[in-house]
Amino acid sequence: MPDVYVHQHTVREDEIDGQGHVNNVVFVHWMQDAAVAHSSAQGWTPERYRDEGIGWVARSHFIEYRQPAFAGDEIVVRTWIGDLQRVSSRRIYRILRAGDDALLARAETNWAFLRLGDRKLIRIPPHVAEAFPVIGEKDPREES
Numbered sequence: 001m002p003d004v005y006v007h008q009h010t011v012r013e014d015e016i017d018g019q020g021h022v023n024n025v026v027f028v029h030w031m032q033d034a035a036v037a038h039s040s041a042q043g044w045t046p047e048r049y050r051d052e053g054i055g056w057v058a059r060s061h062f063i064e065y066r067q068p069a070f071a072g073d074e075i076v077v078r079t080w081i082g083d084l085q086r087v088s089s090r091r092i093y094r095i096l097r098a099g100d101d102a103l104l105a106r107a108e109t110n111w112a113f114l115r116l117g118d119r120k121l122i123r124i125p126p127h128v129a130e131a132f133p134v135i136g137e138k139d140p141r142e143e144s
Contacts, residue, residue, distance in 0.1 A: 003133045004140060005038035007077040008098070011069050021068035027105055028061055031093050034077040035109065042131040054122070056111040059088065063107040067097070074098035080135040087121045088112045089132070094139050 009030060017023035036046065039056075049055040069075055076098050082090040093107040113124045 003135055004078055004080045005034065005041060007034035007037050007079065009033070009075050009077065011071050011073045011075060013071050016071050021070055022073075024063070024065065027063055027065070027095060027107065030075070030077050030095060031061070031063075031079070031091075031107055031109060032058075034079045034093065035091055035111075038079050039132075044128065044131055050116070053116045054125070054128070055114060055116055056089075057114055057119075059110040059112050061107065061109050063105050065105050066103045069097060069104050075104065078139060078141075080139075081132045082108060082135065082137055084124065084129055084132065084134050086123055089124070092135070092137065092139075 007030070011022055015022050015026045039045070074097070076096045078094040078096065080092055082092040089111045091109045091111060093105070093109075094103065095105040095107065096102060097104055112121055113128070114120060115122050
């Protein structure tokens, strides 16, 4: 179960905007896909959340775009848990181009934990929190 999850994706033609590069909204899709894949790798699939009647909802996203991506680029979304609070968690992302390891974007999502039946925020249960080690703000690869 990886503390830092690495999600790979090949940029598709339908992700390209009128300026010839990946549309900014697509980065949010990649973030979502990486978060769900990481959660699943940690044993928390969408089905398990649904069966337990609990789950996450995005409260906010922050993205700092650094370089564009283009059709055919192999990208890597590195994601991990930056912090875990009583009812929320901050997930960190680094989106890179695999070929040259160029940083395309730095991003984060503030996720809130809720009971699905009534959409009320609830404390993150220990058995959920235990599956997601807190790494902090920095990508462990960046530390020397």
